[in-house]
Amino acid sequence: MNKFVTHSIRFVVFVLVQALILNHLEFGWGILIIVYPLFVFLLPNDLNIAFSLIIAFAMGFAIDLLSDTFGLHASALVVFAYLKPLVFARFAKQDDYENLKEANIYTMGTSWFIYTFGILLFFHHLWFFLFEIANFGEIVYIIQKTVLSLIVSFLFSVGLQIIFVPKPKER
Amino acid sequence: MKNLIAFLRRFRIFLLFVGLQFIALATYFSSLSFPRSQYLTTSNKVTGNIMAARNSVTHFLHQDETNRELIKANKRLREKIPENYIQISSTEIIVRDTIRDTDATYEQQYTYIPATVLKSTYDKRNNYMSLNIGRKQGIKKGMGVFSESGIVGTVYQVSDHFSLVKTILSMNPNIDIMLVEDGSFGFLKWETHQARLANLTGISNDKPIKKWGKVITRGGGGIFPRGLAVGKVYRVSPIEGRALWNVEILLGTNFKKVQKVYVIKNLLKGEQVRLESTIPKDPDDE
Numbered sequence: 001m002n003k004f005v006t007h008s009i010r011f012v013v014f015v016l017v018q019a020l021i022l023n024h025l026e027f028g029w030g031i032l033i034i035v036y037p038l039f040v041f042l043l044p045n046d047l048n049i050a051f052s053l054i055i056a057f058a059m060g061f062a063i064d065l066l067s068d069t070f071g072l073h074a075s076a077l078v079v080f081a082y083l084k085p086l087v088f089a090r091f092a093k094q095d096d097y098e099n100l101k102e103a104n105i106y107t108m109g110t111s112w113f114i115y116t117f118g119i120l121l122f123f124h125h126l127w128f129f130l131f132e133i134a135n136f137g138e139i140v141y142i143i144q145k146t147v148l149s150l151i152v153s154f155l156f157s158v159g160l161q162i163i164f165v166p167k168p169k170e171r
Numbered sequence: 172m173k174n175l176i177a178f179l180r181r182f183r184i185f186l187l188f189v190g191l192q193f194i195a196l197a198t199y200f201s202s203l204s205f206p207r208s209q210y211l212t213t214s215n216k217v218t219g220n221i222m223a224a225r226n227s228v229t230h231f232l233h234q235d236e237t238n239r240e241l242i243k244a245n246k247r248l249r250e251k252i253p254e255n256y257i258q259i260s261s262t263e264i265i266v267r268d269t270i271r272d273t274d275a276t277y278e279q280q281y282t283y284i285p286a287t288v289l290k291s292t293y294d295k296r297n298n299y300m301s302l303n304i305g306r307k308q309g310i311k312k313g314m315g316v317f318s319e320s321g322i323v324g325t326v327y328q329v330s331d332h333f334s335l336v337k338t339i340l341s342m343n344p345n346i347d348i349m350l351v352e353d354g355s356f357g358f359l360k361w362e363t364h365q366a367r368l369a370n371l372t373g374i375s376n377d378k379p380i381k382k383w384g385k386v387i388t389r390g391g392g393g394i395f396p397r398g399l400a401v402g403k404v405y406r407v408s409p410i411e412g413r414a415l416w417n418v419e420i421l422l423g424t425n426f427k428k429v430q431k432v433y434v435i436k437n438l439l440k441g442e443q444v445r446l447e448s449t450i451p452k453d454p455d456d457e
Contacts (some may be wrong), residue, residue: 020221020225023292024290024292026292026293026294026366026427027294028294028366029363030294030364031294032294049184050183050184050187053184053187053188053191054187054191057191057194057195057279060195061195065218066218066221066222068299068301068335069198069199070198070199070202070203071194071195071197071198071199071202072199073201074191074194074195074196075195075196077193078188078191078192078195079192080182082188131196132295132296133296134200134203134296137344141364142277
């Protein structure tokens with residue numbers, strides 16, 4: 001299938017899953033499963049950074065419209081998209097990054113994936129809850145929400161990839 | 172030269188990043204202080220309809236609970252019909268609980284508009300709820316909303332067919348509520364971050380407070396009538412260094428399940444506001 005079509009369908013599915021299902025699952029302790037950063041993460045690496053920023057913004061805003069968060073998701077996802085190439089390069093071995101066409105847990109290898117995605121997701125969550133609560137008096141609550149949600153979101157994103165991303169054949 | 176171009180390239184991306192951030196955060200913070208962008212919420216037509224479709228799939232999950240609550244409320248109201256009471260002593264005056272529109276001694280102040288909850292949250296710092304009625308059904312900004320078991324919040328944003336309610340699970344709901352037991356009153360706050368617990372602030376600690384005492388609205392602002400249930404006293408603890416109790420209330424409304432709510436229309440609100448606006452300003456305030 002055409003790459004463009006694949007990613008467009010993914011875009012819609014991620015928005016709907018996040019806004020209509022995950023945002024309504026409330027487990028208490030401030031846990032929120034946030035899965036849409038995975039979409040930006042799975043975007044091809046040779047894509048223009050400016051373009052991926054705009055896609056991230058559009059996606060975040062679509063989710064905002066459906067969950068009354070007024071630009072909060074958009075803001076956090078733009079941070080994610082902006083930091084993505086920087087963090088990728090930081091943890092890559094010599095020429096891994098140049099050869100990598102499409103990033104996922106299989107093409108990257110487990111440890112590189114955990115560092116990169118984990119750190120990006122951490123910044124995304126921290127940014128999101130920092131602005132959601134917007135009150136430094138409640139810093140403990142912000143950290144609690146960030147850390148707990150981070151763990152659940154991360155495991156959820158890994159699970160999604162294990163289920164849906166086809167495993168490449170061994171070379 | 173090559174470096175300069177590379178630098179500008181990087182810088183261009185950064186500028187785009189800052190620009191997008193500015194748009195997103197400006198929308199977000201302006202919505203916190205001044206709700207005017209109704210097109211960016213679920214009360215606009217497109218997203219409102221998506222939410223209505225979602226609700227038609229999920230609402231049956233809570234149907235049983237909702238029915239039980241409605242039956243309970245029906246029973247309670249039936250028992251208040253004056254025909255159910257007999258006069259015991261001729262010197263006593265019957266106080267009728269139900270008031271008829273034709274009765275000259277009473278004038279109706281509050282009417283209620285039933286609504287279905289399309290979507291609600293309870294786990295965020297500020298929680299909102301979309302209702303399936305809007306301006307065409309007479310909903311206006313600032314009206315109170317309650318469910319069978321307790322108050323819910325106030326209307327925050329209205330479109331033609333949908334409305335958005337800011338629930339009491341928000342930063343500062345500031346609804347004046349009181350203890351039934353001794354009439355001491357304070358403001359409703361939400362500092363617990365738990366869907367079932369809220370705080371009652373401003374109660375001085377010279378008197379003990381009984382656990383499970385009822386908490387009701389005081390009806391000062393003209394948004395809620397006096398006497399709507401809020402919840403029950405759950406825990407009382409002293410605030411360090413101040414002569415106040417920290418009272419935690421177990422809320423009556425279960426925000427995880429609430430399906431049917433009522434929007435309160437105060438027919439005399441304009442009159443009250445007009446009268447209160449004649450209070451002369453304190454010169455010290457200026």
